[in-house]
Amino acid sequence: MSVLAPERAPVLDEPSAAPVTRTRKKDFAGLVLAMPFLVLLVSTVLVPVLYALYLSLFTERLQGLGFSGPQHVFVWLGNYVSVIADKAFHAGLGNVALFALVHIPSMLIGALILALLLDSAVVRLRRMWSLAVFVPYAVPVVIGGLIWAYLYSPTIGPIKNLLGFDPLSDSAVLPSIANIATWQWVGYNMIIFYTALQAVPREIVEAARADGAGGFRTAWSIKIPVIRPTIFVAVVFTVIGSLQVFTEPMVLRGFTGTVTSTWSPSMYVYEAAFVAGDNGRAAAASVLLAVICAVLSAVVMRFSTRRSR
Amino acid sequence: MELSPALRDPGVSRRGFLRATAALGAAGLVGGCTATAAPPGATPVTIWSWLTGMDKYVAAFNAAQKDVFVELRVIAAGLSGGYAQQTNAIRAHNAPDVLHVEYQGLPQILLTGGLRDLTADMADLESQYSPAAWRGVRPDGRTWGVPMDIAPMVFYYRKDLFDQHGIALPRTWDEFRTAAAAVKQVDPQARICSFPLNDGSFFAGMSWQAGDPWWTAEGDTWAVDIAGEGTVRTGSFWQSMITENLVAGVVHGTQDWIAGMHDGKLWGLLGASWSVGTLGRSIPKDTGRWAVATMPTWNGKAANGVQGGTAFGISAESKAPEAAMTFLRWLSTNPEVPKIGSTFTTPFPAHLPNRAIARQAYKGGYFIGDPVYDVLDEAAKRVPDWTWGPNALRLFSTISDAFGPVRSGGTTLPDALRKIQQHAVADMRAKGLSVREGKTA
Structure with missing residues (x-):
């Protein structure tokens, strides 16, 4: 935690006796200043996480007709076993994997191209363009989902006629969901990339130009390598976001039967907790999803540090 | 899915995602707010409900x-x-103190052990309720809720178009198929109605009519029969209608559906009593086009299912169960309630004397053909025996998931029903419930 970092510096340059009380005082001040953060961290993150871990080890058992109420039973890792063995959970993971394959490259490459265009001199009306691309991010996801759901609706929406196939059919619904997410996030990531591009030292860019590099060559050999750490951070966030995709399929589910109630792992958790009323299974699935997210982020981070060396 | 407030109807559970999101937020904020605004001397009773107009009923009760x-x-x-x-x-x-339960959700709520047994409190009211509603609050022979309304299914149809093209109102499902073909012949773009595959509550209502209840409480054991003869017959019929492309697949209540209903692409609706209000609000310009009739039957055997309906239960831990009961008896049986309800909706009370009052208060003018409340009354009388099981709400998702591939020919309704039966039985057994497969003994 970064909270503890500042205390080290004074210890190094202050000699003997006095620093003990000094450090304590500083510790105390640091602690007070960190309190708001710590309180929120503990109450809204750590306690719920620990409670979810606790819940994931229990289940409710009934008997007979069930009307006499449930008994809480400790089942060790039983909930985890049943989630891992559940075909619906596998199908959900498969769906988000495919979703990520469609969404991550198209969204990030799109955002990068737009950012490079904005950064280059060729674009006029820069503010208007950046605002236009960014606006979808400002639209609440549910509203965005509903807008697209109407556009996708076979009889009242125009997209079926434009494309020649039903965007809500079995085979097309996944790209349709990815399209909503891409529309939503491309502007946000474009702004992040554009901000990073603004920080690229102009001398390097000018030097490249003096060496005869064109706009494309400058972008490919200078700008992209310089902002690579930013790109990897965006990849990590997008991977996590893709695994947790929830709102877009949930909205489309009201319009088509092709999105199942457990279409993504997050929807699986929602179904277990709020429809089936099985909190133990929902908690176990959440923990598994969190572990998968952590592992994938670690893999992407490891990959990124290796590449940027 | 409800997309506009105009489509919301009392007593019908639908997945409304906007509201789901709001609920998740609200659920976190509510917790244990105990401050009361009760005047001195009055017993405070808390109620949670999503019934449209409940605020008006509560205000009237508190004033009275x-x-x-x-x-x-x-x-x-x-x-x-x-x-x-x-x-x-x-x-x-x-x-x-008071919880909102629909008939279809009552047994699932009962699994928490959190409802009070109201058998003795309600015994004197039995004869005043529609028998279907009375059975709905008594899944195991004990009374667990106070019925509010009941939603028998009926067939809404474009009487103007049926008459104009000489298509007779179908009275059996065989005639329904003939009529569906005739509609398609008149207008190749039009269908007799939609059969939404992602609405488990709707399919349950359609199967209810066929006379094989999905669950029965037999002593201490649930008999589960979701792939019984009647249900499979229902499934096979609609499978053939889908295969022959005689029905639309659009989801009830969506903009697509509203457009189809208004533009003459859908000539009918397999709806429930609350659809009276839905039609009036979502296609208000269609005055003088639609009529209501009882459901087509299986070979003339008068029966129809139910889709929705609200009741209220009292918490087992309520500190004021008598006061809560006083309110619920008023809410369910006082003649003021349907009068208030008629000002903003079309109530169809479970309490028979109150239904007569709702009938008087109904303004009419929208529908042509037989009087609306006559048809609904007849439909309510035709409802056969049915018990909702303790996994009914979850089963609706299972049905919607299992029926998904039917559209593309990936499975058939009867095959999907057999899978749903296995899934439901396994799910109930995993919870520890005592389950027997197959028809009631």
């Missing part, structure tokens, strides 16, 4: 007497978060 003061908290509808919120409150021992 001084002994009980009811405080309402509006919660998200049914599966959009209402059930989860109530179940969690029961688990946390801070449930309100």
Whole structure:
């Protein structure tokens, strides 16, 4: 935690006796200043996480007709076993994997191209363009989902006629969901990339130009390598976001039967907790999803540090 | 999915995602608010409900007497978060005195052990209720709820178009198929109605008519029969209608559906009593086009299912069960209630004397053909025996998931039904419930 970092510096340059009380005082001040953060961290993150871990080890058992109420039973890792063995959970993971394959490259490459265009001199009306691309991010996801759901609706929406196939059919619904997410996030990531591009030292860019590099060559050999750490951070966030995709399929589910109630792992958790009323299974699935997210982020981070060396 | 407030109807649970999101937020904020606004001397009673107009009923009750003061908290509808919120409150021992339960959700709420047995409190009212509603609050022969309304299924159709093209109103499902073909012949773009595959509550209502209840409480054991003869017959019929492309697949209540209903692409609706209000609000310009009739039957055997309907239960841990009962008896049986309800909706009370009052208050003018309340009354009389099981709400998702591939020919309705039966039995057994497969002995 970064909270503890500042205390080290004074210890190094202050000699003997006095620093003990000094450090304590500083510790105390640091602690007070960190309190708001710590309180929120503990109450809204750590306690719920620990409670979810606790819940994931229990289940409710009934008997007979069930009307006499449930008994809480400790089942060790039983909930985890049943989630891992559940075909619906596998199908959900498969769906988000495919979703990520469609969404991550198209969204990030799109955002990068737009950012490079904005950064280059060729674009006029820069503010208007950046605002236009960014606006979808400002639209609440549910509203965005509903807008697209109407556009996708076979009889009242125009997209079926434009494309020649039903965007809500079995085979097309996944790209349709990815399209909503891409529309939503491309502007946000474009702004992040554009901000990073603004920080690229102009001398390097000018030097490249003096060496005869064109706009494309400058972008490919200078700008992209310089902002690579930013790109990897965006990849990590997008991977996590893709695994947790929830709102877009949930909205489309009201319009088509092709999105199942457990279409993504997050929807699986929602179904277990709020429809089936099985909190133990929902908690176990959440923990598994969190572990998968952590592992994938670690893999992407490891990959990124290796590449940027 | 309800997309506009105009489509919301009392007593019907639909997945409304906007409301789900709101509910998730609200569920976190509500917790244990105990401050009361009750005047001195009055017993405070808390109620959680998503019934449209409940605020008006509560205000009228509080104004009418001084002994009980009811405080309402509006919660998200049914599966959009209402059930989860109530179940969690029961688990946390801070449930309100009165809980909102639909007939289809009652047994699932009962699994928490959080409802009070109302058998003795309600015994004197039996003869005043529609038998279908009375059975709905008595899944195991004990009374667990106070019925509010009941939603028998009926067939809404474009009488103007049927008459114009000389198509007779179908009275059996065989005639329905003939009529569907005739509609398609008149206008190749039009269909007789939609059969939404992602609505488990709707399919349950359609199967209810066929006379093989999906669940029965036999002593201490659930008999589960979701792939019984009647249900499979229903499934096979609609499978053939889908295969022959005689029905649309659009989801009820969506903009697509409203457009189809208004533009003459859908000539009918397999709806329920609350669809009276839905039609009037979502296609208000269609005055003088639509009529209501009882459902087509299986070979003339008069029967129809139910889709929706609300009741209220009292928390087992309520500190004021008598006061709560006073309010619920008023809400269910006082003639003021349907009068208030008629000002903003088309109530169809479970309480028979109140239904007569709702009938008088109904303004009419929208529908042509037989009087609406005559048809609904007849439909309510035709409802056969049915018991909702303790996994009914979850089963609706299972049905919607299992029926998904039917559209593309990936499976058939009868095959999907057999899978649903296995899934339901396994799910119930995993919870520890005592289950027997197959028809009631």
